[in-house]
Amino acid sequence: MQSLLPLLKQYFGFDSFRPLQGEIIREVVEGKDVLALMPTGGGKSVCFQLPALYLEGTAIVVSPLIALMKDQVESLKANGVPAASLNSSLPDDERSEIRRHCLLGHIKLLYISPEGIQAELNGLLANIKVSLIAIDEAHCISRWGHDFRPEYAQLAVLKERFPATPVIALTATADKMTRIDVVEQLRLSNPQIFIASFDRPNLSLAVLRGYGKKEKLAYILKIIRSLPGQSGIIYCTKRADTESLAAELRASGISAAPYHAGLPNPERSRTQDDFINDRIDLVCATIAFGMGIDKSNVRYVIHYNMPGSIENYYQEIGRAGRDGLPSHTLMFYSLADLMMLKRFAEDSGQSDVNLDKLSLMQRFCEADVCRRRILLNYFGEASEHDCGNCDVCLNPTSRFDGSILVQKALSAILRAGERIGLRMLIDILRASSRAELIAEGYHLLKTYGAGRDLPYRSWQEYIYQMIQLGYLEIDYHGSPTLKVTPAGRRVLQGEAQALLAVIRDPEPARPSAKEKKSKASAARTASEPASADASLVEALRTLRRSIAREENVPPYIIFSDASLHDMAQRKPLSLDDFTEVRGVGAVKLHKYGAAFIGEIRKSLGLDS
Ligand code: ADP
Ligand code: ZN
Numbered sequence: 001m002q003s004l005l006p007l008l009k010q011y012f013g014f015d016s017f018r019p020l021q022g023e024i025i026r027e028v029v030e031g032k033d034v035l036a037l038m039p040t041g042g043g044k045s046v047c048f049q050l051p052a053l054y055l056e057g058t059a060i061v062v063s064p065l066i067a068l069m070k071d072q073v074e075s076l077k078a079n080g081v082p083a084a085s086l087n088s089s090l091p092d093d094e095r096s097e098i099r100r101h102c103l104l105g106h107i108k109l110l111y112i113s114p115e116g117i118q119a120e121l122n123g124l125l126a127n128i129k130v131s132l133i134a135i136d137e138a139h140c141i142s143r144w145g146h147d148f149r150p151e152y153a154q155l156a157v158l159k160e161r162f163p164a165t166p167v168i169a170l171t172a173t174a175d176k177m178t179r180i181d182v183v184e185q186l187r188l189s190n191p192q193i194f195i196a197s198f199d200r201p202n203l204s205l206a207v208l209r210g211y212g213k214k215e216k217l218a219y220i221l222k223i224i225r226s227l228p229g230q231s232g233i234i235y236c237t238k239r240a241d242t243e244s245l246a247a248e249l250r251a252s253g254i255s256a257a258p259y260h261a262g263l264p265n266p267e268r269s270r271t272q273d274d275f276i277n278d279r280i281d282l283v284c285a286t287i288a289f290g291m292g293i294d295k296s297n298v299r300y301v302i303h304y305n306m307p308g309s310i311e312n313y314y315q316e317i318g319r320a321g322r323d324g325l326p327s328h329t330l331m332f333y334s335l336a337d338l339m340m341l342k343r344f345a346e347d348s349g350q351s352d353v354n355l356d357k358l359s360l361m362q363r364f365c366e367a368d369v370c371r372r373r374i375l376l377n378y379f380g381e382a383s384e385h386d387c388g389n390c391d392v393c394l395n396p397t398s399r400f401d402g403s404i405l406v407q408k409a410l411s412a413i414l415r416a417g418e419r420i421g422l423r424m425l426i427d428i429l430r431a432s433s434r435a436e437l438i439a440e441g442y443h444l445l446k447t448y449g450a451g452r453d454l455p456y457r458s459w460q461e462y463i464y465q466m467i468q469l470g471y472l473e474i475d476y477h478g479s480p481t482l483k484v485t486p487a488g489r490r491v492l493q494g495e496a497q498a499l500l501a502v503i504r505d506p507e508p509a510r511p512s513a514k515e516k517k518s519k520a521s522a523a524r525t526a527s528e529p530a531s532a533d534a535s536l537v538e539a540l541r542t543l544r545r546s547i548a549r550e551e552n553v554p555p556y557i558i559f560s561d562a563s564l565h566d567m568a569q570r571k572p573l574s575l576d577d578f579t580e581v582r583g584v585g586a587v588k589l590h591k592y593g594a595a596f597i598g599e600i601r602k603s604l605g606l607d608s
Contacts, residue, residue, distance in 0.1 A: 035169045231299055236286060369386075430452050
């Protein structure tokens with residue numbers, strides 16, 4: 001098993017595992033079933049690609065989208081791994097050729113669509129040694145999720161056919177229902193479940209409130225100009241906005257294109273292709289865009305409008321910075337967006353759920369506590385530290401030691417047996433004498449009236465903050481009740497201090513021009529990759545683009561942005577030094593090393 005790390009270096013050019021990769025890979029090579037939950041960009045692919053290289057035979061990888069399969073196969077081939085994909089878009093003779101290679105044992109990873117599995121089950125799959133089975137985007141099997149695909153429901157047959165072969169299911173959707181569904185429907189046997197942190201510290205977070213069309217455009221232009229030649233996505237709710245915004249940006253000299261479900265197919269594929277291959281910088285899109293692409297060097301995602309739920313928001317911003325480099329996200333939020341989304345939610349046929357989700361999204365937008373803490377707590381991951389990379393952290397509202405307020409609230413909740421909701425809590429703190437409170441005997445609690453000096457509205461705000469800071473959580477079973485978390489208990493016991501934000505006016509004044517400027521520059525520093533030498537990176541990027549064009553693959557397949565930045569920092573002058581660069585495996589070393597070293601030498605003035 002010690003030989004796993006050298007394999008990681010040889011084929012992928014990485015020196016160490018990302019969190020959980022090592023653990024997951026060990027389970028799989030020992031023949032066990034695994035469910036892996038990792039955020040976008042967490043490094044799921046290596047979790048089955050490395051075992052596929054380690055184990056004898058061919059790994060079968062099920063993936064829902066042809067574009068995703070193509071991307072991964074190209075990436076593997078670029079690293080010298082024999083891989084192929086079998087799908088309905090290929091002509092018959094190409095498919096036979098791939099089958100032949102598999103039968104000869106030449107292919108280490110075979111990507112197949114779920115329909116393909118049914119078609120090949122008794123033919124090809126019965127006649128090759130299957131080393132492992134990987135089910136990518138495994139949440140597609142669940143009717144609970146948003147991406148349900150009926151073809152996935154038939155994948156249980158794999159475990160019947162290959163009872164002794166390890167199955168690894170992977171997804172970035174972490175909710176419990178989906179998790180249970182995946183395990184049951186794939187008939188995983190006693191699987192170890194790995195849940196990686198959903199934190200994406202490299203993504204900066206910012207929300208701007210109440211900007212009009214013109215102000216948005218000006219702000220967007222400023223961001224784009226601070227990231228020349230970099231890739232970005234702007235999500236709009238309305239199709240018309242994607243078109244008008246793209247036109248306005250083009251008029252300002254930016255290579256942008258619109259993308260939405262109403263455009264003709266050829267135009268949409270061309271736009272997607274141009275974006276993947278770095279021929280255009282920016283796509284203005286409805287949410288339909290981004291699903292099927294693995295592009296790792298998206299440097300910014302902007303929400304022109306507020307998304308309808310935190311899940312959607314997180315998935316969309318997750319398309320930025322998959323390579324781990326600093327990337328920028330920004331959301332514009334307005335009451336008009338909010339009203340429109342409310343109407344959508346009410347008409348959705350699932351209005352309760354959707355309105356709840358929307359109100360959490362709204363609370364995120366209006367928060368004056370660290371936004372990342374809100375997100376992580378929302379996804380059930382306790383986070384006790386401010387992130388330092390969101391607009392609230394960078395531009396903090398003033399804080400005060402609110403430990404006593406927290407202690408009052410938490411102690412009232414515990415004394416009432418954690419059976420009360422928000423309103424009852426505030427009524428206890430403020431010594432209300434309403435009948436229901438008296439009937440429960442809450443007026444006898446020691447904390448009754450302990451917070452009567454503050455108005456109802458202020459308590460409401462502070463308790464929202466306590467939820468957002470992870471001191472309290474809401475239990476939605478039956479009527480919602482408040483529960484004290486372990487982090488809350490630490491404040492209660494005086495072991496931790498709770499810094500609450502001073503309550504702002506409900507409708508804060510528009511930021512002044514000066515304020516906006518300082519916000520913009522804060523956003524810029526947060527999004528600029530820490531590169532030793534920007535012009536060298538630019539030269540390396542140009543070289544990468546020309547090689548990519550020659551080989552007819554997307555530039556990020558040649559090297560990721562992370563590799564280019566590492567190169568610019570290390571400035572390797574020999575092939576020996578070049579092996580140290582992140583993402584340089586044996587094949588890329590020999591194929592591209594000399595060219596990139598040449599560029600570096602040139603930048604140092606070592607060559608004429
Ligand atoms: P996911 O499928 O979870 O979204 P990927 O498998 O596409 O993530 O990996 C995201 C990025 O992280 C890729 O650019 C990949 O090369 C990089 N990566 C994966 N594993 C490692 C590692 N151990 N060290 C450094 N980079 C890694
Ligand atoms: Zn923060």
